[in-house]
Amino acid sequence: MAGGGTTVLDTVRRILGYEMQISEWIGLAILLAIPYLVIGTVWACTHSGPFLGSVLAWPLLFLYSLCGL
Numbered sequence: 001m002a003g004g005g006t007t008v009l010d011t012v013r014r015i016l017g018y019e020m021q022i023s024e025w026i027g028l029a030i031l032l033a034i035p036y037l038v039i040g041t042v043w044a045c046t047h048s049g050p051f052l053g054s055v056l057a058w059p060l061l062f063l064y065s066l067c068g069l
Contacts, residue, residue, distance in 0.1 A: 043061065
């Protein structure tokens with residue numbers, strides 16, 4: 001792009017070029033896992049079936065009950 005503007009590709013390169021420490025990756029994984037596990041626990045408590053399987057597979061179970069398959 002003329003005029004010194006940044007392109008989408010430049011932005012993607014800048015984001016992917018960011019370096020993270022192992023502790024930051026672990027923290028990010030925990031932050032992403034907390035809502036997933038909370039929703040799964042609520043789903044498992046309100047529906048019948050094996051508890052652990054319901055906590056881990058709640059998105060599939062939700063789609064199953066939504067589509068009525």
